[in-house]
Amino acid sequence: MSPLSVVLAGGGTGGHIEPMLALADALTRRAEGPRVTCLGTARGMETRLVPARGYDLRLIPPVPLPRRPTLDLLRVPGRVRRSVAETRALLDELAADVVVGFGGYVALPAYLAARRAGVPVVVHEQNALPGLANRIGARIAARVAVTVPDTPLHRGEHVGMPLRTAISGLDRAARRAEARETFSLDADRPTLLVFGGSQGAASLNRAATAAADALTAAGVQVLHARGPKNTDVTVPPRPAGAAPYVVVDYLERMDLAYAAADLALCRSGAVTVAELSAVGLPAAFVPLPIGNGEQRRNALPVVEAGGGLLVDDADLSPSWIEATLLPLLTDPAALSSYAAHAAAAGVPDADERLADIVLEVARGDR
Ligand SMILES: CC(=O)N[C@H]1[C@@H](OP(=O)(O)OP(=O)(O)OC[C@H]2O[C@@H](n3ccc(=O)[nH]c3=O)[C@H](O)[C@@H]2O)O[C@H](CO)[C@@H](O)[C@@H]1O
Incomplete structure (x- = not known):
């Protein structure tokens, strides 16, 4: 049987990319060795950080998420449609078994494309107060992992923050x-x-x-x-x-x-x-x-x-x-x-716990 195909959407800044890479490391340490592909955009820090850590990066058009309502919001639906269509084609090409999103402007089109393609979604939220992309993602996700207990996110389960093992x-x-x-x-x-x-x-x-x-x-x-x-x-x-x-x-x-x-x-x-x-x-x-x-x-x-x-x-x-x-x-x-x-009460094996969830969801879809 071909390896599971796991697609990770965590572009933008380090705060979305580092937990994605920590999960990628935990997944590739597993015996079953799923194929890991990262999604990003041409303007995020992922263009440097992801290849430097040895993972494949595929680029999609960004969907900027305004922090407050502006006229720019009027252009968002067109951009979302284009980005979702391109992302969906990519998910088909990669034969994705699961999409894992970490919030931000790469995660939103990935969540919407996964829903259209019938690929199950896992959301990871880093912050005690979730952002817009993950609030939408949580509504369609199979599982929702949060870093901080009691994060106000639909069906959130406490997993902790996946960290690089060097840290x-x-x-x-x-x-x-x-x-x-x-x-x-x-x-x-x-x-x-x-x-x-x-x-x-x-x-x-x-x-x-x-x-x-x-x-x-x-x-x-x-x-x-x-x-x-x-x-x-x-x-x-x-x-x-x-x-x-x-x-x-x-x-x-x-x-x-x-x-x-x-x-x-x-x-x-x-x-x-x-x-x-x-x-x-x-x-x-x-x-x-x-x-x-x-x-x-x-x-x-x-x-x-x-x-x-x-x-x-x-x-x-x-x-x-x-x-x-x-x-x-x-x-x-x-x-x-x-x-x-x-030295507060973090979860030392959050990367492994999130990898368990991701693989359970990916296998369930087969
Ligand atoms: C402006 C913005 O959108 N900020 C958000 C962003 O922050 P930001 O992207 O700055 O992320 P964080 O502060 O959470 O993490 C920064 C990461 O970059 C690494 N690092 C930093 C500097 C450096 O020289 N080298 C290096 O490796 C740190 O070790 C860490 O792993 O994502 C976080 C996690 O969702 C959110 O909490 C922040 O509110």
Whole structure:
């Protein structure tokens, strides 16, 4: 019998792509070895991330989902029809046994095309507050997996967040020396990791670079991922012997970045929060101020458990970093107390659990 054909729709930004790739890894580890194909669009981060991790990527036309009603909504039905028709042809060509969607503008046409083609759907929702595509997908799905218990999504079952095994199995202390060397950081300095989700965040970039002198003068070193498109974000070179401030576009080895750091300054996308909890790294979260408020909801459980701080985007400034983060970074006892509380109750084998669901649904259709 030919292998099961599993089609994964999780394009856009890292928060939809990383759980898709973690599931792809779990599926390909299975003895029955299903054929895995990822769907994406030409303008998402999947064009780089999916082939780099060794998976096939097929492109479909994007269906932009406006965050609020605009005139652009009037053009959506035509775009949806075209995208759904092309996606349906692709599902036929791939002889798809199941379509798994992770939300966002690639998932919606995939859900609708699967319904037309009679292919069963599995939905995975990362956030405590679901987005539009998954609210629609959940209505037609055979199974709905959620990351956070009690997520308000039709028939949601708690599965957790599928994470890369390099991150879910990370022992930060054991990898610290190697990690710091990889990023040209000093071995023994307090270390701040700055990143604004997968795309970078302008307000974090501004505040952290403006606080560079104060941080490095106090002996704190910084690893800062500015985002692939933000190449204008720079910091003047530090004098010889001073604490380093290392700026990169994107961290391919996020596991080593977490191992190098004592504290993160970051947004609170669902995958970011789940990864920090899994590795026990405390964070100062700056939720994205737009959207449906999902990033604040994502961060609250960790912050309430004592594993991090929350600061509004409008309040993030170099002086806040100096007044709040600097004393914390130079206080090892406070840092380890935060770290102990940062390791929240995630689901360590969420990738395997989601793979079980996906294969059950795929087999049921044969
Ligand atoms: C603007 C936007 O739409 N944000 C959403 C998006 O965030 P976004 O795409 O930023 O996703 P997350 O913050 O959840 O995850 C980012 C992922 O990128 C990885 N990473 C990041 C930086 C880097 O240099 N290298 C790297 O590998 C992280 O390790 C993580 O795996 O999807 C999330 C999950 O649905 C949502 O919660 C966010 O609200």
